[in-house]
Amino acid sequence: MWLHINPRSVEPIYAQIVQGVKTATAKGVLAPGTKLPSVRELATELAVNHNTVAKAYQELERDKVIEVIRGRGTFTCLGQGHAARREERLQEIRASVHKWLVEAHHVGLTSDDFLSVVKEVVEEWASSKGVGEVE
Amino acid sequence: MWLHINPRSVEPIYAQIVQGVKTATAKGVLAPGTKLPSVRELATELAVNHNTVAKAYQELERDKVIEVIRGRGTFTCLGQGHAARREERLQEIRASVHKWLVEAHHVGLTSDDFLSVVKEVVEEWASSKGVGEVE
């Protein structure tokens, strides 16, 4: 299964599902056009309430990550994402980086240390992205 | 004032205070050993509930960013932070970077674009850090 949930996390379950699906589609683990499990299927599989999954799916649909085709089910979108929210996201990214940069300094890491960590994650991402991708 | 709060933000106010103090100390705007306003002073100044400020101060004390000296007041710490929570923070940073990397991809940004944004923020930070710093 390409999706794992931690019900103990502070992160809401529905948000974990959203994040998981976004990650899977961005990585290519879920190719564009793939059918997702139904709301109730995924709910039983993850042992959560179906409303929780429904909320996640609705948010994903709003973000154009998935789409519902009436009577057939839910599928990952082909043209993933739209640039409309790009600037919005960039601001959020900047705020987040700034925040973690401060935290890093408070545990004795330099800006360079911080950058190394980021690069590390990006590289790990790049390599994992290859796996299972169609392209 | 070196601290600004936005009650409209999704970010909890107490977290904004924590973040603000950490930023100010990391930048050197608040030199080590500086006296901070009392809980009630800061509360009236920011027009927030004093419990909110108290919660922020508690968290800052736990993170060894500030220390309370009974009868004298609250002061920024000398030794900035401790390495104890370093690994914990690193994991959080990795999780955050991963998350935003996914979001970046979903608005059509490449990993390189993402890295550029991060570098940009880090550089901006480095330059602003110089200002007002004692070191």
Add this chain to the structure above:
Amino acid sequence: MWLHINPRSVEPIYAQIVQGVKTATAKGVLAPGTKLPSVRELATELAVNHNTVAKAYQELERDKVIEVIRGRGTFTCLGQGHAARREERLQEIRASVHKWLVEAHHVGLTSDDFLSVVKEVVEEWASSKGVGEVE
């Protein structure tokens, strides 16, 4: 083919069929008395469930847009519509206009802008109506 269905739309498929047939008859693309494809024919052609087409045909028959002659097939009606439901429809139109007027204001359009858009659509309709019309 004078009828196109989009299974991705939020609009139910049966409603799209109803709307499509109504548009075609109103425009004169389907002259009064024209034979429509059978439920099963249309179903296979549109690649939808035949229950869906049947539901659409039932609604169209209720609205006196088409009539079923047993053993012969389904035909578009001669007298286009009846005034019985007129007041009902007028109320629905008013509600819809009101709703979209509000939405228009919320994206910064004035009432005049709104009216212009409506006129534009009406004119476009008038011109397209001429094509293929018998009258």
Add this chain to the structure above:
Amino acid sequence: MWLHINPRSVEPIYAQIVQGVKTATAKGVLAPGTKLPSVRELATELAVNHNTVAKAYQELERDKVIEVIRGRGTFTCLGQGHAARREERLQEIRASVHKWLVEAHHVGLTSDDFLSVVKEVVEEWASSKGVGEVE
């Protein structure tokens, strides 16, 4: 009360709330910055579940019609709406007008009759908008 709900309507209750608040703000019945009743207050007043109200408020917040100020409550936004979704809305308006134009013809109304009805609603709106408005 500026908000009335019909639990028997086909329209979902949460959508009626959304529509009601949007109408009230667009008309000026709710001036920008006005405090809305809390989720639970409104829920008891309308005799619906608080989750239903919460869903409506969340949608209104996503549409930037209202905003939540932490611990103080929910308020109508000052700068109402953003032009970002304007083209999207215009397309929806066009589709809706087209649809109702067809329906109008099927009950024997001409395009001019239709336009009259629209104008009527717009004028009624304009006059009611004056009432209670600050401007």
Add this chain to the structure above:
DNA sequence: GTGGTCTAGACCACG
């Protein structure tokens, strides 16, 4: 007291 999240169980429209 504010909104946010989650569960459990129900009903409905659609295909």
Add this chain to the structure above:
DNA sequence: GTGGTCTAGACCACT
């Protein structure tokens, strides 16, 4: 069987 909506009641974080 698909998702969408609603209720009732619970817990939690924030102010």
